[in-house]
Amino acid sequence: MIRVDVDRIISMMSLEEKARFIVGVGLPGWFGNPPSRVPGAAGETYPIERLGIPSIILADGPAGLRINPIREGDEERYYATAFPVAIMLASTWDRSILEAVGRAIGEEVREYGVDIILAPAMNIHRNPLCGRNFEYYSEDPLLTGEMTAAFVRGIQSQGVGACLKHFAANNQETNRMTIDTIVSERALREIYLKGFEIAIKKSKPWVVMSAYNRLNGVYCSQNEWLLTEVLRREWGFDGFVVSDWYAGDDPVEQVKAGNDLIMPGKAYQISSRRVDEVEEIIRAVRDGRLSMDILDRSVRNILRIIVNSPSFKGYRYSNMPNLDEHAEIAYKAGAEGVILLKNNGVLPLNPDTRIAVFGTGQIETIKGGTGSGDTHPRYVVSIIDGMRERGLVIDEELAEAYRRYVGSMRAMDEYRIRVGLLGEPKAPSLPQDFLSEDDIERFAKRNDVAVFVVGRISGEGYDLKPEKGYFYLSDDERSLLDRISKIFHRYGGKVIVVLNIGSPIEVVSWRDLVDGILLVWQAGQEIGRITADTLIGRINPSGKLPITFPRDYGDVPSWSFPGEPKDNPQRVVYEEGIYVGYRYYDTFGVEPAYEFGFGLSYTSFSYSNLEVERIDGSIRVAFYIENTGKYPGREVAQVYVKAPKGRIDKPFQELKSFYKTRLLNPGEIERIELLIDIKSLASFDGERWLIEKGYYEVRVGSSSRDIRLIGGFNIEEEQCYNP
Numbered sequence: 001m002i003r004v005d006v007d008r009i010i011s012m013m014s015l016e017e018k019a020r021f022i023v024g025v026g027l028p029g030w031f032g033n034p035p036s037r038v039p040g041a042a043g044e045t046y047p048i049e050r051l052g053i054p055s056i057i058l059a060d061g062p063a064g065l066r067i068n069p070i071r072e073g074d075e076e077r078y079y080a081t082a083f084p085v086a087i088m089l090a091s092t093w094d095r096s097i098l099e100a101v102g103r104a105i106g107e108e109v110r111e112y113g114v115d116i117i118l119a120p121a122m123n124i125h126r127n128p129l130c131g132r133n134f135e136y137y138s139e140d141p142l143l144t145g146e147m148t149a150a151f152v153r154g155i156q157s158q159g160v161g162a163c164l165k166h167f168a169a170n171n172q173e174t175n176r177m178t179i180d181t182i183v184s185e186r187a188l189r190e191i192y193l194k195g196f197e198i199a200i201k202k203s204k205p206w207v208v209m210s211a212y213n214r215l216n217g218v219y220c221s222q223n224e225w226l227l228t229e230v231l232r233r234e235w236g237f238d239g240f241v242v243s244d245w246y247a248g249d250d251p252v253e254q255v256k257a258g259n260d261l262i263m264p265g266k267a268y269q270i271s272s273r274r275v276d277e278v279e280e281i282i283r284a285v286r287d288g289r290l291s292m293d294i295l296d297r298s299v300r301n302i303l304r305i306i307v308n309s310p311s312f313k314g315y316r317y318s319n320m321p322n323l324d325e326h327a328e329i330a331y332k333a334g335a336e337g338v339i340l341l342k343n344n345g346v347l348p349l350n351p352d353t354r355i356a357v358f359g360t361g362q363i364e365t366i367k368g369g370t371g372s373g374d375t376h377p378r379y380v381v382s383i384i385d386g387m388r389e390r391g392l393v394i395d396e397e398l399a400e401a402y403r404r405y406v407g408s409m410r411a412m413d414e415y416r417i418r419v420g421l422l423g424e425p426k427a428p429s430l431p432q433d434f435l436s437e438d439d440i441e442r443f444a445k446r447n448d449v450a451v452f453v454v455g456r457i458s459g460e461g462y463d464l465k466p467e468k469g470y471f472y473l474s475d476d477e478r479s480l481l482d483r484i485s486k487i488f489h490r491y492g493g494k495v496i497v498v499l500n501i502g503s504p505i506e507v508v509s510w511r512d513l514v515d516g517i518l519l520v521w522q523a524g525q526e527i528g529r530i531t532a533d534t535l536i537g538r539i540n541p542s543g544k545l546p547i548t549f550p551r552d553y554g555d556v557p558s559w560s561f562p563g564e565p566k567d568n569p570q571r572v573v574y575e576e577g578i579y580v581g582y583r584y585y586d587t588f589g590v591e592p593a594y595e596f597g598f599g600l601s602y603t604s605f606s607y608s609n610l611e612v613e614r615i616d617g618s619i620r621v622a623f624y625i626e627n628t629g630k631y632p633g634r635e636v637a638q639v640y641v642k643a644p645k646g647r648i649d650k651p652f653q654e655l656k657s658f659y660k661t662r663l664l665n666p667g668e669i670e671r672i673e674l675l676i677d678i679k680s681l682a683s684f685d686g687e688r689w690l691i692e693k694g695y696y697e698v699r700v701g702s703s704s705r706d707i708r709l710i711g712g713f714n715i716e717e718e719q720c721y722n723p
């Protein structure tokens, strides 16, 4: 590590240099700003050449580095790997694969000359309609925190920085830049902040990004309680805080609150209402509204990170990361995150099964969401190409009909793919029901299985709707599925739905029509191979849901989403408090379609010999898992704790630990031993963390509702501690 006397540098900086230093240089390549030296990067800091401080580069995002693949006047290509989206990474429940993905992304970041990647995004899945759920991890803060901590460790092992975002309670896209999120301190601390707290303590990220929204009346980027009191004083964060792009309305308040870097800078370029942040900060110091000490605090926080960055060290990047190796990691991560939701014995398919593939998603397969969570990979293997490449026996006439259909529809003005404001593709969804009953009958007669690909895309800036075509199947998807189901079953065939989605959709009204449901999420560039390999059993699915699939939208506890007034929400009150996801469904007896932690396998596992023991500040939980089926496979064991009834309302149960076994061959057994920190049993009573006395039940299971072993322990004395 280079030793640089940061305070000495600060003492040599003028007020103007300091003000410039904590504000970005403007959105690169937009509004007349020069492009970044890494085209497509999201932001750049202000260099102070006379003091030897270079600018550093910040680029998105959560599924892989997002930079422009093509540069003007340059024949080279700058592709980055498209990994599975975060909701799928979370579905792996596998810290080591998250670390491997992080390492690969970190290498791409470094070798393309970037210093900090704006990932992981880790807001809680409060509602299935949030447009960015794909790039967030889970409805549960422990899973979110553990997965992102591993991811950050991987990224930062490469000498570059990770950035946790969006801090905090940024759980919707509707009016995201101004919405006032009203949430109790208990729900904040136990649900919305907890994942950040875990990741900060376990992985020491370089950067945290404050969110756009207001939190209980104050913009997150101007919220001193959040950014200084909780983040730094309580949790010991020692990197810098960056604002989300154009967040907040007062740069001076941002600095005072502890938002160190204001990005992307030059906010006045997008709105006449806004001020020049640099001038405003200089003025505030001059007229005494902002003290030099507070300004120096931000300068110091940023500088301490910069002096460890590749740019500062003059690292000579190659522009040649190991994309082949990273493609393998992307495949492996997807293979670990595929979830089998339903299987009446149809899967895995024999390699010679004749397959008719339906749905335009076989060609227009969705690798990930849009907006800053997008990526520009070298290729995306579509589902149909993946099946072909892996030698599955597909009905080529049907595949050709789809190819022609998609081609001709996209040539029509109505369905043409356009470019959105952020350069993202905007593809109107295609009607799915273009085949006649006779056609389907012909395909049913000569194939054994129908595979229907159902796709959903979403992204930054908008939420999904509780309507057909979004949360529900559209009428044409449904009528196609009805026909496929009726006709294939008439001829003794089977039907499998492949869900290529980024957030839960409704399944209950149609799942009885099909024999198998495979959730491949938005698995990145290798999605077609992952899907094909899972269908034929080369991959034995071992992913588990990081989010509940509700039976219907009306069952979702976040009724207030996306806020009031309905036509233009200004405020959203988190009335459900801590009862988010399974904490709600389990406590209030609401049956989900597929519960949190659910996922089938081609094999089966048995659990045995639970031991629960208190050792000082921890609970030791040990048990065995045996593969009792016919295929090698991995199991995700989940440990839930049910607290005694006391003064504080408690959810029915909460996830306190989890473990993914190694690959177990049929008959193989693994002994598992986990430690649960007693402090993690505490609830926040409004002022303190409190662990009530009584009997705590330890519930070990294959999902939150498939509990296989039960034990417990006593807490004799109430314990409490301050945040």
Ligand code: BGC
Binding pocket: 042, 060, 061, 118, 165, 244, 245, 372, 460
């Ligand atoms: C997004 C962030 C992203 C930033 C820079 C914002 O609009 O909310 O997640 O990192 O843009 O692209």
